[in-house]
Amino acid sequence: MMPGLSEQIRRGVLAATCALLPASTLAESEIATSYNSYGYPGLIDMPVATSRPDGELAFTASSFAGQTRSTLTFQITPRLSGSFRYTELKDYPTATGLVTNYDRSFSLHYRLIDESGLRPAVAVGLNDFLGTGIYSSEYVVASKTLTPRLRFSLGMGWGRLGTSGGFKNPLSVFSSKFETRPARAAGQGGTVRSASWFRGDAALFGGVEWQATDRLKLTAEYSSDAYPIESPSAFSRHSQVNFGASYMLRPGIDLSFRYLYGSEFGVQLTAALNPKHPPAPSGIEPAPLPVLARTSAAALSWPASATEQQGFRARVAETLSDQGIRLHGIDLSGDTARVEIENTSYPQEAQAVGRTARVLSRLMPAHIGTFVIVPIASGMPVSELTIRRSDMETLEHDLDASWKSFARTRIASPAGATMPMPGRYPRFDWRLKPYLTPSLFDPDNPIRADFGAELTATFEPGPGWEISGGVRKRLVGNLDDSMRISNSLLPHVRSDFNLYDKSGDPAITHLTAARYFKPGRDVYGRVTVGYLERMYGGISAELLWMPDNSPFALGVEANYVKQRDFDQMLGFQSYDVATGHVSAYWDVGNGFHAQLDAGRYLAGDWGATLAVDREFNNGWKIGAFATLTDVPFSTFGEGSFDKGLRISVPISWLTGEPNKTAYSTTIRPLLRDGGARLDVGGRLYEQVRPLREPELQDGWGKFWR
């Protein structure tokens, strides 16, 4: 036999990952919807009414006349997209002269009507509705495809999009208040500026897109943006007509060149990928062990003596361990084998269950007819899956193996404690791995990062007990370049982060003792003491109630913490606080998940956080959160309240190999002190949820993989 086939497959997947290949492909004889210089669906500076494919995540970087915009855009639903933008504006006029201004802004684009027959597509959008309002504008736009390669767009803009060729707002027929747009508030930004939406002068804009070839698109537009602040200090406008050419370098990657406002050249790079299209949809992990039908198995019998039983357990444990599954406990009684497993490898718990059932079919004595498989999280039994051995044997090669086996599996929520086998505890584990901590969109430098080595160790003296610690040593990085001194009026609970970056090398990331327990059938508990996170130490206690067959779950968390020294060794500063939240979790459906946390934050402020995430079934998570507390916007400082985006990319999506690690990052316009939450590890909801029935069902496609 010759190895090497799997190596070829693996290389192919990695090549695709590295090339960011599997983004969306161009639909036949259709005009690709481009991202404009602001990173939302559009022409050059102006919008169009169409959308990008659902789920697509795009990064655009555009630059002209010293206006550099970097935008992350997510097609949240088939109709709605949202963008977060970081802009560098050179030669920006202020009272003290020309400066380089950095600005952060959000946009939303919603397609109201689809194109059909004679009817054009229609979209509406809001720009910079939260930030300081430099790009504040609204639009309604219609797009109509005339030939398969030619599309016209015409729209009306307000705010910044009503500054060239503006006329009296037609909405003023409804109310005279639409005639004037309130001046941009000079405050801290961050407030929803709905009072000015669609007010003030309006203007028309439009353009044409011609898909010359499958890769080349030519665009011309009439812009209604007079660049009222930037022009003439940054550049001089001679014309409102812009021309552009976009070339698709490979699917998902576009390079565009523009000639703008009769005086400037511009360039834009777009990189898009869609979480729905992984390089290897089924994964490239080795095949599972084949099911062994009892008819062909040498009749095994349950060993009688204690030493033989020990040898039998060791054999099951070793076979499972080869499959990336840790055996926690095993018990045979009557015709039932009850097996507790810890899945250390597979993003889908259902795959770990399927592989365990295959292993049991090979090793269990012939009289065992029922497998009860119990996935364990932190020593807590979460679900109990009852699988008939005969179903494994008859469904292995069935066309409908997936749904038939799910339908025949009974899933229940177990009561009672685990039954760990001798030798499972105590257990000591350590690992040394690299870490990367980027700091994105800092006001002074859009990207900073530290890279180094992290040593973590975990000791489990018994079921549910976990003592763990971590130490980091930086190798290279520039996080400590930040010279910004916090001007926060609140206790500096987070805004001194750069002092932690400067002094904490090496740093103890955490050093904790935790106890996980299950006080009731659907109730999970956690108590953690020690150095909980890089900035705080203390005690944290949590209870989670997660009823069966309900999309809702409820949790409470109470913490008393003291702020750690900047050097992140064992010392503490004087600030201490009692903080905690009541959390409601809701599985909305269609992959959307919402979480509401209400309670007291680190600075002692009271309020609530709403977070909404879209979770793809392959593990990608993209979401946004916002926190409002009783801290007045003026006290909070720039940004007015805490908000941000978070993205989590499963490593298995990139490599096609089973791995439960994900690369997660949170992007905040600014990190300040209001609405700051403790960042304790081991929170229950994310530990327990993947092991419960709804997630098992969503992952059942991998049961036989």
Added chain:
Amino acid sequence: MGEILAMMRPRHISWRAAACSAALMLLVVGGCSNAIDTLGLGGNVAAPEPQLISPERLRVSLPSRDAQAVLGPVSRNGGVTVWQTLDGISLSFRDGVLIETRGLGDDLMSSDAAGTVAMLRGRMGGDYYPQIRTYLDGEQRTAIRSFMCRRAATDDSVRIDETCVSTNETVTNSYWLNSAGSVIRSRQWVGPDIEYMETEHVLH
């Protein structure tokens, strides 16, 4: 490229910021194969040691991957034989017709080969018969492709061709039978990513 643009507008286009932005995208979407290997982000699931049940071997090649392997039989269950490579890729056949793959990245998860098997035994004449295949989509949910197939005319007396048509694909599978009616050689369509697989029994 950079030079040309630099001449157009040396002062205004901020290449540094653009480069930073591009680096950010790479950070978000992750590095390259070397990085993945160095960082130990691969899998930790071992390829099962093949426990062979007979001395037969199957030579398989994937022209689209420029890859070849020799497989040995590891399981026979309900008329299906599972063959496996040393590095853990398995292929399952019902009477010589490919019904499952494991480890190819875009695996054929299951399929209904009853029609093809009946055709190979000469029971179908020129009639159409359905062939249903399941895969995993990008979100690891079952995705079904269904085909209508019929025996196609060939100029080769030992080869049987089968043409299968779906709404957006037409594929042709070829089977070579020995005098006992067993498939000894074949060229079968796996899926849109892998395309065709060639098999040959090398020892009996």
